[in-house]
Amino acid sequence: MIPGIGVLTQNTLWCFSQMKGAIETGVTEADIISTVEFNHTGELLATGDKGGRVVIFQREQESKNQVHRRGEYNVYSTFQSHEPEFDYLKSLEIEEKINKIRWLPQQNAAYFLLSTNDKTVKLWKVSERDKRPEGYNLKDEEGRLRDPATITTLRVPVLRPMDLMVEATPRRVFANAHTYHINSISVNSDYETYMSADDLRINLWNFEITNQSFNIVDIKPANMEELTEVITAAEFHPHHCNTFVYSSSKGTIRLCDMRASALCDRHTKFFEEPEDPSNRSFFSEIISSISDVKFSHSGRYIMTRDYLTVKVWDLNMENRPIETYQVHDYLRSKLCSLYENDCIFDKFECVWNGSDSVIMTGSYNNFFRMFDRNTKRDVTLEASRENSKPRAILKPRKVCVGGKRRKDEISVDSLDFSKKILHTAWHPSENIIAVAATNNLYIFQDKVN
Amino acid sequence: MEWASEPGEEGPKPGLNPPLRAAREGAPGRMEFKLEAHRIVSISLGKIYNSRVQRGGIKLHKNLLVSLVLRSARQVYLSDPCPGLYLAGPSGTPMALPQLPGEPAAGPAAGWGEPAPPAVPAAWQETQPHPERSAVPDAQRAVDAEPAAPGIDAGDAVLGGQAAAGPAWRLMEGPREAAAGGPGNPAGASEVFPEVARAASHHCGRPPGGEDQPGALGATPRGDCCCAKEEAPAPPPIGPRKRGAAGAGGVGGPAGCPAPSSTPLKKPRRDLEEPSSGAAAEEEEEMETGNVANLISIFGSSFSGLLRKSPGGGREEADGEENGPEAAEPGQICCDKPVLRDMNPWSTAIVAF
Numbered sequence: 001m002i003p004g005i006g007v008l009t010q011n012t013l014w015c016f017s018q019m020k021g022a023i024e025t026g027v028t029e030a031d032i033i034s035t036v037e038f039n040h041t042g043e044l045l046a047t048g049d050k051g052g053r054v055v056i057f058q059r060e061q062e063s064k065n066q067v068h069r070r071g072e073y074n075v076y077s078t079f080q081s082h083e084p085e086f087d088y089l090k091s092l093e094i095e096e097k098i099n100k101i102r103w104l105p106q107q108n109a110a111y112f113l114l115s116t117n118d119k120t121v122k123l124w125k126v127s128e129r130d131k132r133p134e135g136y137n138l139k140d141e142e143g144r145l146r147d148p149a150t151i152t153t154l155r156v157p158v159l160r161p162m163d164l165m166v167e168a169t170p171r172r173v174f175a176n177a178h179t180y181h182i183n184s185i186s187v188n189s190d191y192e193t194y195m196s197a198d199d200l201r202i203n204l205w206n207f208e209i210t211n212q213s214f215n216i217v218d219i220k221p222a223n224m225e226e227l228t229e230v231i232t233a234a235e236f237h238p239h240h241c242n243t244f245v246y247s248s249s250k251g252t253i254r255l256c257d258m259r260a261s262a263l264c265d266r267h268t269k270f271f272e273e274p275e276d277p278s279n280r281s282f283f284s285e286i287i288s289s290i291s292d293v294k295f296s297h298s299g300r301y302i303m304t305r306d307y308l309t310v311k312v313w314d315l316n317m318e319n320r321p322i323e324t325y326q327v328h329d330y331l332r333s334k335l336c337s338l339y340e341n342d343c344i345f346d347k348f349e350c351v352w353n354g355s356d357s358v359i360m361t362g363s364y365n366n367f368f369r370m371f372d373r374n375t376k377r378d379v380t381l382e383a384s385r386e387n388s389k390p391r392a393i394l395k396p397r398k399v400c401v402g403g404k405r406r407k408d409e410i411s412v413d414s415l416d417f418s419k420k421i422l423h424t425a426w427h428p429s430e431n432i433i434a435v436a437a438t439n440n441l442y443i444f445q446d447k448v449n
Numbered sequence: 450m451e452w453a454s455e456p457g458e459e460g461p462k463p464g465l466n467p468p469l470r471a472a473r474e475g476a477p478g479r480m481e482f483k484l485e486a487h488r489i490v491s492i493s494l495g496k497i498y499n500s501r502v503q504r505g506g507i508k509l510h511k512n513l514l515v516s517l518v519l520r521s522a523r524q525v526y527l528s529d530p531c532p533g534l535y536l537a538g539p540s541g542t543p544m545a546l547p548q549l550p551g552e553p554a555a556g557p558a559a560g561w562g563e564p565a566p567p568a569v570p571a572a573w574q575e576t577q578p579h580p581e582r583s584a585v586p587d588a589q590r591a592v593d594a595e596p597a598a599p600g601i602d603a604g605d606a607v608l609g610g611q612a613a614a615g616p617a618w619r620l621m622e623g624p625r626e627a628a629a630g631g632p633g634n635p636a637g638a639s640e641v642f643p644e645v646a647r648a649a650s651h652h653c654g655r656p657p658g659g660e661d662q663p664g665a666l667g668a669t670p671r672g673d674c675c676c677a678k679e680e681a682p683a684p685p686p687i688g689p690r691k692r693g694a695a696g697a698g699g700v701g702g703p704a705g706c707p708a709p710s711s712t713p714l715k716k717p718r719r720d721l722e723e724p725s726s727g728a729a730a731e732e733e734e735e736m737e738t739g740n741v742a743n744l745i746s747i748f749g750s751s752f753s754g755l756l757r758k759s760p761g762g763g764r765e766e767a768d769g770e771e772n773g774p775e776a777a778e779p780g781q782i783c784c785d786k787p788v789l790r791d792m793n794p795w796s797t798a799i800v801a802f
Contacts, residue, residue, distance in 0.1 A: 087506075095505035118505060180509055199509045230510045249510055282489055282525075285517045289510075336485070339518065340492055345511050 012431065013447040014394045016387055018072060020047075020057070021440035023385070033436035035423055039103035039111065042427040045073055045434055046113060047441055048098025052082040054115055054168075056126060070432070070445055077126050079168040082117040094119050100185050102194070112171070114194060118181040121196050123172035123207060131159040177203050177213045184234045190241040197234035197246060204258075216264050217246060217256065232347075233293045243268075245295070245302055251275075251288035253304060253313065271302075271313050273320045283335040283344060291347035296356040297428075303359055305350040308332060310361050310371065325371045325378065328363045330401045330412045343417050354429045362421025365410065366437045367397055383421060383435045383442040393447060486522040493519040 022031065030051030037046050045057040058076035085094040095118055104112040110127035135157040140146055180199035187194045195204050195216065202217035217234075221227055229250040237243035242258045254267035275284065287307035294303045302313045304321075308329055311321035327348075331338060338344040343364070350361040362368045363380070371378045380397045387394055400409035423436040431446035496515045500507055 090506070092506040093504055097505075181505070183510075227513060230513055232510065249513060282486075282518055282521045285521075286514045289514060336489065339489070342496075345514065 014381060014431075014433075014444045015447050016389065016392045016394065017070070017432070017443040017445045019385070019388050019440055019442050020055075020073075020075075023440075027439045031439040033423060033439060033441060034097050035099065035101050036425040036434050036436045036441065037101045037103060037113075038425050038427055038434070039113075040105050040428060042429060042432065044076065044103070044111060045425070045443075046101045046103065047434075047436065048081065048101050048115055049439075050095075050097040052080055052084070052096030052098060052117065054079055054081045054098060054101065054113075054124070056111075070430075073443055077166040077168050079124070081115045081122060081124065081170075082120065085119070099182060102185050102187050104187055105191060107191070114185050114187065116182050116185050116196065119175065119178055121174040121182070121185055121205070122170050123174075124168050125171045126166060126168045129165045129167060130161060130163075132162045133157045134160050172207065172210050174205055174210050174213070177205075180230075183232060184246075186234060186236045186244065188236045188241050189239055193241075195234060195236065195244060197231050199230040202231065202234055202244075202246060202264075214262070216258060216262070218263065218265060232290050235293055235295055238295050238297060238299045240299070245293055247290035247293040247304055249289040250285070251290055251306060253290065253293060253302060255315065269315070269318050271318045271321075273311070279332075281335060283339055286339070286344050287335065292349040294350060294352060296352050297354065298356055301356065303350050303352060305348050305361055307344060307346075307348075310350050310359060312359070312373065323373060325359070325369075327361055327369055328367075328399070330399055331364075334412070338417070341417065343420070346420055346422060348420075348422050349424060351424055351426045353426045353431070360424055360426060360433065362424055362435070364417050364420050365415040366419040366421055367399075368421045368424060368435055381444075383437045383440075383444075388442075391447070394444065483526055486526040489522040490519060490526065493522065 021033075028051075030049060030053075032050045033047050034050050035046075035048040038044070039046070043059050045059075047055050047057075049055075054077075055075060056077045057073035059071040059073050062071045081098060082096040084096045086092070087094060097117055098115050099118065100114075100116050102114045104114070104123075106112075110125050113124050113126065115122055115124060134141070135155050137151060137154055137157075138146055138148070174196070178196065178198040178201065180201070182196050182198045184197040185194060186197075193204055193206050195202055196213075197203075197217075200218065200220040201215055203213040204216045205213045217231070219229070219231060229248045229252075232247050232249055234244060234246035237245075243255065244258070245253055245255045247253045251272065253271040255269035255271070256264035257268045258264060260266070260268060275288070290304045290306050292305040295301070296303065300315060301322075302315065304311050304313065305327075308327060308331060310325045310327055312323040312325075313321045335344060348362050350359060352359055357374055358370055358372050360368060360370045366383045367380050368383065369378060369380050380399070381394045382397050395408075398406075398409045399415070400406065400411050405411050419438060421435055421437055425434045427433070433444050435442045435444065493515045497512060497519075500512055500515075
């Protein structure tokens with residue numbers, strides 16, 4: 001834990017920094033952001049949307065003249081990653097929605113990221129071009145071929161500066177390996193392999209090989225009628241390239257070691273909390289389904305998100321989480337309505353801050369919540385256009401559950417369930433967060449004193 | 450939503466309201482559970498149906514969760530039958546429900562209305578669909594036989610499945626006729642049932658002396674499901690089955706609903722597993738009739754792990770707010786009519802899918 005960096009204390013105030021996206025009231029479905037991810041240095045911020053596009057923002061260099069203004073994120077590159085496809089064999093349309101983006105650590109001047117839709121993973125190379133060669137012998141400046149008879153001298157082409165151009169090219173396409181819908185991808189710490197997980201299987205890929213993958217987890221029963229659970233998320237350990245975890249729809253997490261066997265159907269560790277019988281309802285199974293699992297940066301803990309809570313587990317203790325945080329427990333009595341309007345199926349993600357001291361996750365009404373693991377304090381903030389003045393300090397919000405509603409509180413029944421924050425990201429080392437609210441991306445920073 | 454019964458479409462059924470009110474006075478908590486469970490089942494079926502037309506194909510995870518809810522709700526609905534729901538009066542005579550015209554398919558649907566004694570579900574595993582089912586030519590019938598499938602235990606499944614095969618169909622109609630004459634002939638009905646009750650392997654709806662259905666599970670606890678006693682298990686099996694026979698079974702509604710919509714649930718998984726089988730019409734038909742057999746077992750053996758986990762799972766449903774509309778319209782419990790009305794489009798949709 002790095003003291004002083006990324007610690008949510010009572011002195012931390014979050015300010016609005018930027019908002020990206022259209023402001024008009026009507027939301028095009030294709031513009032809905034479906035994933036947000038900082039790269040390993042925090043210099044780049046990538047978003048994927050339902051229309052299959054990836055937009056990368058780059059943080060501008062902090063200028064000495066404006067020390068009080070941290071670097072802003074500006075659009076760096078936009079490209080169409082996936083297109084809608086049609087599986088003719090099964091008469092199924094494959095959505096172009098980007099489910100996940102994961103960055104590779106930077107190893108040269110170019111940036112690499114993985115993006116995936118339901119069926120296909122692609123490796124994209126994002127590189128800059130700021131010079132171009134000029135002075136060819138056989139071509140003129142417009143590229144037309146010159147008549148060799150007219151060439152009397154030879155010259156060496158030289159590179160001359162040009163306007164910066166950022167180009168994204170698909171370097172690898174990893175296709176046809178998943179029968180079910182891909183929900184997760186995770187880059188291994190060896191930087192040579194990565195895994196992709198769908199509802200029933202997890203495959204291990206080598207970045208260089210696109211026509212083969214290893215199947216490392218397969219929970220498909222011989223008889224599909226006996227299906228009881230599906231894989232909901234998977235991630236590699238941040239340091240141990242042989243270890244990964246995957247979560248299930250039953251609220252369990254399995255940790256697997258690839259050294260144990262080629263097919264990791266048998267887990268090494270099994271994390272499950274016994275169910276509280278007093279909370280049993282029709283929807284107990286749905287709300288216990290884990291929607292996201294994330295290793296802490298230290299690799300010692302995992303965090304899971306189910307519908308109503310966030311839990312932190314110690315890898316060394318399998319029988320219960322070490323911490324449980326209620327995100328929006330006031331929804332527990334509304335589960336039937338939420339089932340009706342499909343909100344109960346929303347898959348919220350959760351993130352750690354750089355020092356693993358604070359965790360963040362989203363909720364409804366464009367609220368998002370942060371929990372400080374050390375002080376046990378929590379705060380509810382809102383991503384809204386009303387709070388979108390530069391460096392405006394975010395005011396903590398409160399949901400009123402009972403009878404009397406105080407002035408600034410909002411009652412449960414007034415919550416807007418169409419405004420949900422499913423995807424958030426935290427800068428790897430600073431207190432900068434990116435929050436996706438439908439089609440808008442909000443960037444908040446802590447107040448620089 | 451096509452599954453929710455519309456009060457405006459038909460008048461309240463004469464036989465239903467009085468007993469329902471009686472039941473409400475007697476056991477309001479249970480009734481609310483059942484109404485809630487019924488509503489949840491309707492919603493769940495709607496979701497499964499709609500998932501077929503969603504972009505991106507069937508989402509396995511979501512459909513799995515919906516089916517879990519469906520299971521829980523169905524278990525609540527059927528595990529502790531309210532006498533008031535099915536009884537006409539103290540005699541325990543099954544109510545005569547008006548026979549809704551144009552619903553011959555209601556026959557087999559009646560079978561599964563019987564609540565299963567909890568011990569029976571294990572018997573599901575052994576019951577396999579009979580080969581003869583695959584020869585069912587009538588898609589409509591096949592689909593209609595499906596409501597019989599989720600009838601909780603193997604006996605029902607066998608009967609339901611065999612309803613598709615033909616002979617059991619007629620047998621099912623037997624008790625319906627008896628029920629039609631029920632109000633005027635309570636003694637007769639009671640006579641029928643105790644006799645039937647003695648044949649342990651008999652479905653309680655079979656006429657006395659009816660032969661053993663081949664493959665019917667022997668020694669099922671169904672023997673005591675006949676209405677010889679006034680206890681909860683006894684009359685309800687008769688009642689709901691008749692309601693099912695009449696096509697207006699409240700129990701028949703929700704339990705019947707899963708069946709046709711389980712077809713698409715089953716189908717997508719089969720589709721995913723057998724990509725090559727979706728193409729030819731022949732194969733589709735095969736798949737569909739195969740699905741009938743599958744459906745019969747699907748609600749017994751499928752997700753059996755979940756069943757064992759919490760048979761009484763839905764009891765502590767705390768939601769009270771949803772009971773409002775239901776409470777106001779007791780007649781809505783019978784949703785069979787809208788369900789059955791959709792059967793034809795269902796079977797068409799199934800074939801197309």
